[in-house]
Amino acid sequence: MLSYFPDPYENELLYSTIARYHYYSGNLSNAHTLKDLFNISTVKPSIFIPIGIKTLADKIRNKKYTVDYLLQNHTIYPLFSPFLNQKTRNHIINGVDSGKGRLNSLRIMRNYDNLKYCPLCAKEDYNKHTEAYFRREHQIPNLNICCHHNCKLKTYPISRLNVSPDSFIRFNYSLVEKEINDNRAYTDPINEKLDKVLVNSAYHLLTSNFQNAENSLRQRYLYFLRSKNYMFSRNKINELKLMTDFKNFYTEESLSYWNLNFDEKHKYNWIRRFLQRPDGSQDPIKNILLIYFLCGDLYYFFSININDELNFPFGEGPWPCLNPIAEHYGQNVITNFELVKNRSIMGYFKCSCGFTYKINIFDKSRFTNLTGSNIVEFGYEWEEKLKGLILKGYGITRLAMEMKCSDKTILRCSEKIGLRDRINSDKKYSHYIFNKNINQDQKMVNYKKRILNYIEKYPQATRSQIRRNLHSTISWLRLNDPNWLEDHLPSNKSPNFTYNNEQYWHEKDDKLYSKVLETYNLIKNQPMRLTKGRIFSKSGIKVNNFIKLPKTKAIFDSIVETIPQFVTRLVDFQCRKCFEEYGEINITKVRAGCNYYMRTNLQKLINERMDYNIRILVRSTNSG
Numbered sequence: 241m242l243s244y245f246p247d248p249y250e251n252e253l254l255y256s257t258i259a260r261y262h263y264y265s266g267n268l269s270n271a272h273t274l275k276d277l278f279n280i281s282t283v284k285p286s287i288f289i290p291i292g293i294k295t296l297a298d299k300i301r302n303k304k305y306t307v308d309y310l311l312q313n314h315t316i317y318p319l320f321s322p323f324l325n326q327k328t329r330n331h332i333i334n335g336v337d338s339g340k341g342r343l344n345s346l347r348i349m350r351n352y353d354n355l356k357y358c359p360l361c362a363k364e365d366y367n368k369h370t371e372a373y374f375r376r377e378h379q380i381p382n383l384n385i386c387c388h389h390n391c392k393l394k395t396y397p398i399s400r401l402n403v404s405p406d407s408f409i410r411f412n413y414s415l416v417e418k419e420i421n422d423n424r425a426y427t428d429p430i431n432e433k434l435d436k437v438l439v440n441s442a443y444h445l446l447t448s449n450f451q452n453a454e455n456s457l458r459q460r461y462l463y464f465l466r467s468k469n470y471m472f473s474r475n476k477i478n479e480l481k482l483m484t485d486f487k488n489f490y491t492e493e494s495l496s497y498w499n500l501n502f503d504e505k506h507k508y509n510w511i512r513r514f515l516q517r518p519d520g521s522q523d524p525i526k527n528i529l530l531i532y533f534l535c536g537d538l539y540y541f542f543s544i545n546i547n548d549e550l551n552f553p554f555g556e557g558p559w560p561c562l563n564p565i566a567e568h569y570g571q572n573v574i575t576n577f578e579l580v581k582n583r584s585i586m587g588y589f590k591c592s593c594g595f596t597y598k599i600n601i602f603d604k605s606r607f608t609n610l611t612g613s614n615i616v617e618f619g620y621e622w623e624e625k626l627k628g629l630i631l632k633g634y635g636i637t638r639l640a641m642e643m644k645c646s647d648k649t650i651l652r653c654s655e656k657i658g659l660r661d662r663i664n665s666d667k668k669y670s671h672y673i674f675n676k677n678i679n680q681d682q683k684m685v686n687y688k689k690r691i692l693n694y695i696e697k698y699p700q701a702t703r704s705q706i707r708r709n710l711h712s713t714i715s716w717l718r719l720n721d722p723n724w725l726e727d728h729l730p731s732n733k734s735p736n737f738t739y740n741n742e743q744y745w746h747e748k749d750d751k752l753y754s755k756v757l758e759t760y761n762l763i764k765n766q767p768m769r770l771t772k773g774r775i776f777s778k779s780g781i782k783v784n785n786f787i788k789l790p791k792t793k794a795i796f797d798s799i800v801e802t803i804p805q806f807v808t809r810l811v812d813f814q815c816r817k818c819f820e821e822y823g824e825i826n827i828t829k830v831r832a833g834c835n836y837y838m839r840t841n842l843q844k845l846i847n848e849r850m851d852y853n854i855r856i857l858v859r860s861t862n863s864g
């Protein structure tokens with residue numbers, strides 16, 4: 241039992257609490273602290289889920305801090321748990337319980353060595369508690385905005401790469417104090433929407449304890465895919481439509497920024513793979529994007545009982561009759577309905593008065609807001625009344641008013657009951673047609689004007705943007721004047737391609753080249769290997785084929801490191817660092833800095849390079 245353990249602050253990363261413990265305990269060595277808390281001293285503490293959290297929970301006096309509590313409130317585990325299958329979840333929980341074995345079974349959680357903080361949060365926390373701490377909502381991989389202040393997160397100046405692997409980094413406010421006032425609000429017009437969705441949803445997940453107990457992630461996705469008409473049949477997804485709409489929704493630019501762009505035609509793009517096994521993805525970001533796209537709300541996604549929804553799609557009856565002229569209009573008199581599955585699933589409700597309407601199972605608002613297309617049949621009661629009124633000699637406008645429907649419906653129904661010519665309507669009917677034509681012509685003019693105005697206002701807009709924003713206008717014109725539409729919409733291809741293909745690639749090559757160079761300059765002095773993947777992810781670009789990008793290829797060829805090249809540079813780095821800190825090259829410290837590679841066959845290379853550094857050093861101190 242520990243005599244003392246600091247209470248974790250709100251949303252404090254457990255790692256940060258442990259670091260504070262180490263600081264306050266006065267322990268001289270990290271090993272001592274590890275032994276105190278976890279009974280083992282040879283372990284590299286993880287930022288995300290500390291190994292041996294069970295042992296720790298048992299040792300803390302305050303029994304509020306159970307494993308569950310700590311995971312749920314002080315790690316970023318809740319961000320992942322709703323999207324994992326039972327097996328992975330058990331694996332993790334058992335791992336933290338037993339305190340041994342591989343704990344971080346989550347691919348995405350590995351290899352994060354930098355701690356991040358928000359300057360404003362740090363300041364507020366410091367003012368409140370007289371010390372700052374690492375908040376878990378800021379440590380989410382790839383998310384770099386504060387969800388409370390919308391400013392850019394900063395990287396804490398001490399990285400885990402620069403300290404011995406078993407140590408804990410405590411948030412030392414005085415170290416960052418001068419940076420605190422640099423908290424520009426983050427604005428990036430291209431990615432703003434996506435950033436907001438991701439940051440807010442991630443925080444929502446962290447603090448909400450969503451459960452997905454019965455392993456039904458895929459079922460949930462299928463349910464919402466069905467509700468948005470993305471299913472061909474019970475289990476076959478209309479992938480192409482989904483991918484097109486998804487891309488339009490988030491835009492290609494911002495998906496590329498997140499390395500989540502995809503080629504619809506590719507058989508194994510991430511969306512296709514994801515939909516086959518959503519719980520195999522483990523990536524909360526992909527999940528958030530799809531959920532937001534499909535249903536707009538995480539809470540709704542997880543809380544809806546999909547079994548109930550499928551068995552009782554319209555709730556428990558009875559349901560109202562919606563015959564506009566019936567005395568029992570709006571009263572719940574229909575006790576049965578029939579489900580008809582075609583492209584979508586419709587419930588058919590037939591009242592004893594003959595009135596029948598249909599409602600999509602995902603569009604229950606229709607119960608209070610029926611449109612013409614929902615009405616299947618008016619029924620005999622309605623028709624009898626119409627018959628009576630026609631025989632009384634009512635004109636069409638009056639009839640429509642009395643029967644609470646459109647002129648068109650009156651004409652259609654009077655035809656059906658054989659009284660079409662009893663309506664004094666030749667004039668009326670032609671009037672109606674005439675009117676309709678005027679409307680059509682006027683509509684054509686208005687619609688074309690609308691499109692031209694839009695193009696004038698946004699000359700850079702692409703065809704798909706226009707389609708997205710003026711969807712119904714375009715659909716209507718496509719039916720009624722497709723040639724005009726073809727002549728006036730911007731060309732289907734990217735404008736760059738049409739004017740000069742070579743020029744396009746040339747410019748692209750230049751752009752990528754300078755981006756890579758910029759990234760290279762930024763990270764070339766850090767102790768991490770320069771790989772293609774790392775440069776891609778740091779610069780936010782992705783290239784599969786360098787054929788048309790000679791300059792970019794050349795720079796990649798020259799900067800990407802082989803492992804021996806990297807190890808050489810790493811040894812130089814560690815020697816320099818050691819010398820700067822201690823005034824001499826301490827062999828043990830340098831070896832510890834190259835920890836991982838010491839265990840490989842590169843040991844000889846490391847030793848030689850260390851000797852080389854020492855010789856250089858001796859020479860420079862002798863000459864200086």
Ligand SMILES: [Zn+2]
Nearest residue numbers: 358361386389
């Ligand atoms: Zn903040």
Ligand SMILES: [Zn+2]
Nearest residue numbers: 561563591593
């Ligand atoms: Zn009825």
